[in-house]
């Protein structure tokens with residue numbers, strides 16, 4: 394039996410931030426992180442960006458162990474006993490704890506065919522696998538036109554690999570960008586040499602020796618050497634579900650990160666559904682800033698800080714030489730209002746509710762405006778087009 398004051402299930406960015414949050418409030422209570430991957434916590438964003446632009450792999454580590462925590466790597470928590478405050482891992486170790494954090498993140502959605510040869514891109518090991526292929530003149534087929542698909546397609550193309558993208562939406566980023574911006578981005582990829590097949594759902598993946606043949610519902614077929622998929626993630630809620638904790642597309646937490654009002658069970662990061670007072674309702678956010686800030690705040694609360702999480706997380710992406718930062722709810726189904734200093738090259742897109750108040754703000758190739766965008770959303774007033782761009786530019 395391994396006794397610890399704080400037990401963290403999961404070893405990602407959230408777990409790392411929670412360790413730091415615990416240490417803000419408790420300098421010497423025993424912290425144990427049980428992490429399924431064989432690596433200590435690392436940053437995922439560089440796996441689809443900076444590492445493809447020449448950054449060294451050593452830049453991704455979070456330095457978690459320096460906070461005096463015990464890392465149990467390559468182990469998965471498989472069972473919880475909430476009444477006994479115990480957890481078991483897949484190697485038969487039992488942990489007793491006073492406070493538990495579920496920071497189990499998400500696992501990539503998979504296709505029902507194609508097998509393990511398809512790289513569902515999420516981890517450092519996936520990066521290493523893809524990097525080895527990219528260094529061997531591989532032709533890639535990338536499934537998905539969202540965050541991961543678009544970043545990986547750009548990264549591979551910048552590394553001189555031929556890339557075909559396939560996805561069912563009408564354009565790249567169509568779920569979050571207004572239609573004209575998504576169409577611009579799709580053309581931008583094509584101009585950089587990416588073959589982009591829009592409106593195309595993959596219906597079959599067949600491996601033939603070292604080649605792969607991918608077929609789409611409209612009868613198109615492409616051959617490649619490797620397939621990478623970015624189809625989003627499913628929150629890893631199975632532990633919570635098995636012991637009857639509330640789950641609704643994520644583990645439901647309160648503003649302290651507590652689960653089911655309990656003082657001894659918390660959840661944070663990609664796996665947690667948390668209240669967002671300024672927008673009303675709850676959200677689950679799959680982004681770095683949230684993982685870090687939610688993890689840190691909830692870690693502090695595990696150690697008694699008792700502070701609400703009222704942060705409006707931002708997110709960002711780099712696509713070739715385009716980049717953006719965004720805050721709040723970016724959903725292309727909302728009404729949008731764009732304010733360009735140069736059409737589709739630089740500007741602001743506001744995502745509005747029915748009364749014209751911003752629920753989300755996209756800063757397209759415009760940096761340093763995240764705090765001002767948060768202020769606009771928090772103010773809850775109809776936006777004056779131009780206000781934000783002039784403040785930031």
Ligand SMILES: Cc1cc2nc3c(=O)[nH]c(=O)nc-3n(C[C@H](O)[C@H](O)[C@H](O)COP(=O)(O)OP(=O)(O)OC[C@H]3O[C@@H](n4cnc5c(N)ncnc54)[C@H](O)[C@@H]3O)c2cc1C
Pocket residue numbers: 402403404405406407408427428429430436437438439440441468469470471496497498499500514515516541629632661662663664678679680681682684707708709710711
């Ligand atoms: C390639 C890539 C690029 C990204 N780029 C950006 C970006 O540009 N901007 C941005 O804002 N966000 C980006 N993100 C998203 C961001 O990295 C995530 O939101 C963040 O990493 C989530 O952290 P997490 O710790 O909550 O979850 P995860 O990163 O999923 O970590 C959870 C960890 O826990 C482990 N685990 C799960 N269950 C158990 C268990 N039962 N026992 C033990 N261990 C377990 C998992 O194996 C995993 O290692 C990117 C993600 C990826 C994959």
